Amino acid sequence: MRLTVLISRGVAGATAAALLVSMLGLAIIAAIGLPERPTDPVSVSGVTAARLVPPLPAPWPLSLAEHAARTVEGEFHRGDTFASVLRSAGVSATLIDQLARAVQPDFNVKRIRSGRPYKIYFAAHDELLLFRYQPDRQRAILVAEGRRGWGATEIVVPYDIRPRFIHAVIRGSLEGALAATWMGRSDAIRLSHKLAGIFAWDIDFAADLRVNDTVDVVVEQRFLEGGFVGFGDVLAAELRIAGRTYNAVRYVRPGTAIAYFTPTGESLQRAFLRSPVDFTRISSRFSYRRMHPVLNVVRAHRGVDYVAPAGTPVHATATGTVTYVGRNAQAGNHVKIRHGGSYTSWYLHLSRPADGLEVGDKVEQGEVLGYVGRTGLATSNHLHYQLEQGGTFVDPLSIDFPANAPLPSEQMAEFALQRGVWISRLREGQIERPVVLAGSGE
């Protein structure tokens, strides 16, 4: 359906979702041609919209509003009814009766609440075009005449999206730095969670931050009825953390979830290697109950045992930082690697760790950490590999790791367009300049 296609390539994932028109009963939108009318860009005084590509047309019946010669708007007060409001706006009693019957299946006019706004649109000869009522900020009910006569349609009111640039300097925590800008504490917490998620594979915000590190972000602000209702997506970010620069750009791909990439199109999500060792077989899988071969008691096995000859190299399953190299009675020689903020991988029963491996070392994916052995509580040569996510062990064989494929070349042009806008916004430090970033216009 043409409308959906147009909308799914819209301004932003969130906006696109919000724009999706939910029909109460009349399947009329598909049948009506879309007028070629620009949507109103977010209007901020003194600045003009950057039109990159033709903007999104408003869906029917919202599009009727532009043909209005006269409008009447107000709020329902105590004692007002659908009929009384239409009557005082000049609609004939006959038409009101007709409307009341036609909308009944989809719009219970008896449930109109006082204090909520309405707007009535009339055409040139005072014919009724459109009645709009908002039961709440996020929904609107539209009464209009479609091919099958009058009817009511409910739509999700699209957010007004205003990109905003934020510059924050670390004094302690990330959320503390954000809260020291104009935003409130709860918004700072939400935004810091968004950033932690985007950079989860690269930055451990609890451990890596230094005083005077900087955070530059362009983020969507969502407005309804003129009021700020929260942040949408992070559009671009540049973080200077502990002497390194990290970049992320949001990319909206038609038909898929949004994703974050570096400016050169590399995914920010890293994949783990499926296994850390060239093994001959798996002798024990992740399980909450298994008979322990040495202790002879039932206990959970929170990892995977890979059988391999003594001395087989063991590889880091993802890029990270060494957090432990040492030995104890149960695990024998073992190594732990922290990957970003949420994952830690463990490598147990090694014959020995790699030469010179120390806590704090950065290791690349695939780098040799040590060699298979049977130190600690082990009956034969094997690697016990386990993966901790946010403090709990997860099954490395069943966890759905995010893909880290770079963008395919055919998507680079579209990505470059989106990237150009948000990176330039970061560079300029522009505040609230509206942008219309619509479909690719193919």
Ligand SMILES: [Zn+2]
């Ligand atoms: Zn094991």
